Amino acid sequence: MAGTAAASPSCIFCQIARSSTTTTLLHTDEKVVAFQDINPSASRHYLVIPVDHIATVKDLRRRTEDYSLVSHMLNVGQTLLSRDAPNSIQYRFGFHQPPLNSVNHLHLHCLALPYVPRTGGEG
Numbered sequence: 628m629a630g631t632a633a634a635s636p637s638c639i640f641c642q643i644a645r646s647s648t649t650t651t652l653l654h655t656d657e658k659v660v661a662f663q664d665i666n667p668s669a670s671r672h673y674l675v676i677p678v679d680h681i682a683t684v685k686d687l688r689r690r691t692e693d694y695s696l697v698s699h700m701l702n703v704g705q706t707l708l709s710r711d712a713p714n715s716i717q718y719r720f721g722f723h724q725p726p727l728n729s730v731n732h733l734h735l736h737c738l739a740l741p742y743v744p745r746t747g748g749e750g
């Protein structure tokens with residue numbers, strides 16, 4: 628399961644959205660899917676992505692229907708976190724601003740604080 632990072636010719640999030648990976652999906656509907664960040668930085672750290680390949684937040688601004696997509700992504704994230712981390716001290720939601728995208732497919736980070744220290748020892 629290691630060493631495939633830059634080798635894939637196609638978008639990993641598109642593959643996840645189409646369930647062609649082993650990633651466990653926390654939520655699926657016709658617009659978005661949600662799953663756990665592979666490298667979580669908080670007690671809960673989920674990603675919500677559109678099923679369609681939309682590269683960045685900038686690509687959203689040209690399409691008015693995408694405003695409802697973004698609010699839907701936020702809704703899904705809030706619902707998952709309030710279900711799975713009801714005692715969290717704070718929720719945080721955020722898109723990367725270009726050029727800081729780690730994956731070139733729009734994704735909403737949904738974190739339930741506190742942050743967790745990186746131990747480097749996943750078991």
Ligand SMILES: [Zn+2]
Pocket residue numbers: 638639640641642679680681731732
């Ligand atoms: Zn994609």
Ligand SMILES: [Zn+2]
Pocket residue numbers: 723728729730734736
């Ligand atoms: Zn990211």
